[in-house]
Amino acid sequence: MIATIELVIDLLLAFCVVLTAAIVFTKDLLLAVVLAGAEGVLVATVFYLLLAPDIALVQVAAGVGISTAFFIVGLRKIGRREE
């Protein structure tokens, strides 16, 4: 069971690396924001699996709830496409 949880943590972190690369190299800023929200959910899951329930709570609230709101407000004012 313990080894399985470690394997799951490694897989989720690898997926986080892929998402980070996608966020950096995409041209569509709205897509980048959505992928950042997905990465927030995955990071919160890693926190949960690493036995940190306090941080999983605040990480989901921060990564999906509040930061996405700020990003979307910014995008609404500056436009969606990157040159």
Next chain:
Amino acid sequence: MMIATAGQLPYILVAIMASICIYAALFKSNLFKKMLAIFLLTDAVNLLFIIQGYRLGNSIPPIIPPGMDPSDFASIAVDPLAHYFVVTAVVIGLAEVATLTALIIYTYKHYGTIETKKIKELRG
């Protein structure tokens, strides 16, 4: 000579994630992209803290169950110090994101663009 073992694979993945974020924060031309990279860098550093405080084996969260002896608890629970640092760092990172968003909107109002290359041309 240090050789990575399987238990240190999370460190390596977090290092790759952090270096991608540092690259984007330094070399990307779009200010919004820079802000996203800084936000993700915060996540990577938080992950490093929590992974370092984790304890292999039959570990439990840092909340003492009723009736457990404190010395037993101290020998199996994970590190609460890392959790403390991360709880405050997440909220401060969010305040930072809000401030940067305000700055970016202000820049866009002033120059009409948020690409650093174009802003440089506009200044002459």
Next chain:
Amino acid sequence: MSGWRGSLLGVLFVASMSSILVYAFLGYPELGFVRPLGEFYLFNTYNFENQDWWSASPNAVTGLLWDYRGYDTLYETMVFYVGIVAVAMFFEGHAKLTKTGGMTVIVRATARMVFVFILTSAFAITIFSIKTPGGGFQGGSIMAIAYIAIIVALSKGFLPEMNIDLEKAHIAKIIGLALIAGLTIVPVVYSLASGSVAYALQNQPKAWAPFGYPTYLGLTSLSGGLIIPIQLGEMVHVGMGFTIMFLLLTMKERED
């Protein structure tokens, strides 16, 4: 940097940077080692035999936040306050909250119901943070989500119906901060008045410093001294702070 040369440079930068970071991180011990300071906190946080150093809270993170490292958290709160002031400097918008339609009726009804649930869970997470995971920062972020969802799904004009506008949010935030400051200063005042030893932000009585907040509410229910009221103050401060930031960012800017 353009074309393949730019991407090659990027890959080279990421590779060299990550090898440096991996070299640094591998110096850490393998998973499974907890620092002696962390073990000290774990051992003492709810230790009945050693009541000089305990924090009367089974959740070690909560005890760490406001008892062992209360000063650090106090300054983190000040940094957050400066962030709010920085946003307010850029957008000193008009405080007129106009009421418009919002999204469709399904989304609006759902948002109203979920608002109540989220606010309740924020209070529960904050108040029971002594025994279960949670705390002031978590509760505050969740409270901010409730208000931001209302602003997005309905509109800013619905906030006065819920007895919140910009000025009231500022006032609530300052009340939360004043609660924290008051609970910090009370032991100092006590020590000046009675001539005995007491520390700022002192929670439980020590053998040489007799001042202490109550450990139990009633006879059995654990209250953890100053931790619960100070977490409530922190929750109101953080939640109202994010709500104010969001309101200011969505204001129409002044025409210069």
Next chain:
Amino acid sequence: MLDIILLFSLGMFITTITLSMYRMVVGPTIPDRMLALDVISYGLTVVMGIIAVISGSPYLIVISFSLALWFFIGALYVARYMEGEQIGD
């Protein structure tokens, strides 16, 4: 018996999450990805609950049923953006 049911449902939900991750990586439009993110989030909530039951730790289950409340809000923001109005008006 209960162990078998728990492990079976864990496997089912992990399969769901994997399939939705494919949709999130490949999905051609933004709403596709947002819906996939929603499905992943609710699957993760259930998986968290099941892991808490298996490992027998009562403190971990607090997370799962409080997280289920505010996962959908990200989709709300993106929908509001797609409507093409200023946020908050």
